[in-house]
Amino acid sequence: MKERIKCLVVDDEPIAQDILVRYIDQIDNLVLAGTCINAIEANNFLQKETVDLTLLDIEMPQVSGLNFLANLKNAPNVIITTAYRDFALEGFELNVIDYLLKPIPIERFMKAIQKLTTNNTLAVAKEESYIYLKADKKMVQIMLNDILYIEGLSNYVKIHLRDRMVISYQKLSYLESVLPTQHFLRIHRSFIVSRSKIRSYTSSFIQVEDSEIPIGGNYKSVVLEKLKNYES
Known part of the structure; x- marks a missing residue:
């Protein structure tokens, strides 16, 4: 059995968080590692747990998602999930896998996940x-x-x-x-x-x-x- 991609959802909006959790649950090679409502919780989580992918909102209280990512050591793969298109350039300068605009259709979410695996960002064997x-x-x-x-x-x-x-x-x-x-x-x-x-x-x-x-x-x-x- 292939090892599944462990995902962390970081978003302060309950509805947006629920949608991402549901998408993760529908895709067999993804597994939910945890959810956080802000960057401070996410930082504490990542001090204790290892994940393969973080789904990261930008506009959150206290610390923005981009500031959190810019200062994060040994950052996992990141897909930005946001309602604001203005920060796309900053996101890609921080080497994010993709930049998804809310509301996020499942097809667009799947495309981002496929970009992650097809580009071999994770160690996926060619034949697999x-x-x-x-x-x-x-x-x-x-x-x-x-x-x-x-x-x-x-x-x-x-x-x-x-x-x-x-x-x-x-x-x-x-x-x-x-x-x-x-x-x-x-x-x-x-x-x-x-x-x-x-x-x-x-x-x-x-x-x-x-x-x-x-x-x-x-x-x-x-x-x-x-x-x-x-x-x-």
Whole structure:
């Protein structure tokens, strides 16, 4: 069983804190380590406990989240959660993983978590890289190495895997934004393919397993150039 990411929520707003706790509970590879209502509580908590990720509000009494982070030694990975967009530059200068604006949709929260794992900010083995997508009213783990190709249909996608197909009510553009570009390639307005699963290709289509997937006219020159570079 993979070790789960231990999360600390630091937010003085009970409703915002409850939302983040609920999101953590819905994603299998996350576990709640604790909650704090201000930076002083968070500092005391981190003196005693080790966490992998802190979800940190900015506007809190006594000490702001950014001041807390700037003075924190051996800081864990941090995702900012705030109602204020004005501090994004300061946040990224402090090497935060992501900057989420309230109210935070679960899809945006998931994208931040996937950024954490996909970019190997945590020691995630390459062969164990994965994403979570909502399917059948639950969050389903999709191993990246199992993906053959993804088909976009209006507001949902079909993820074609080695042994099954998963349907998720998500836009193809969202999948394109979270999947690692060195391993996945968008070849059509309706298709993303796994580069390692390509058996052959022409200027018109790419073969993945037994499926011939068309290369879109607007994508052709970029796709063929990337495939040529990938070969070398």
